[in-house]
Amino acid sequence: MSIAIALHLLASTIWVGGMFFAYVALRPVTVDLLEPPVRLTLWARVFERFFPWVWAAVILLLGTGLWMTFAVFGGMATVGLHVHLMLALGVVMMLIFLHIYFAPYRKLSKAVDTEDWPAGATQLGQIRRLIGINLILGLLVVVIASGGRYLM
Incomplete structure (x- = not known):
């Protein structure tokens, strides 16, 4: 059980922490400093490296949970x-991630490869909004996980 809890917490930390860093720290800096071609290429490459970790987190969270x-x-x-809420919110987060991965992320990657910067910007905007929703849900799950059994 302790290994399952440790893996569960590690997976949630990687996923939610990664979204927090990307949304709160990296995004504002890239908007201020980088022109669209460089910014969109950077994000496509960041997601390319981060999303395999999210896939691992999704599998670990679902499996251990x-x-x-x-x-x-x-x-x-x-x-x-609190467990019912964590599962429900976690499934919603996973569905949002699946949509991000199979729709706007793929379109962003294609736009970057073909240097279609307006299309890439549209897809990045959609990813940003969806990651913002997932970040809020993820932080809510952290609150429920850490205090839910005491609050409910």
């Missing part, structure tokens, strides 16, 4: 409301 819920705690009927 479900394993702990069913193998350790006896199923969804026996866990608290």
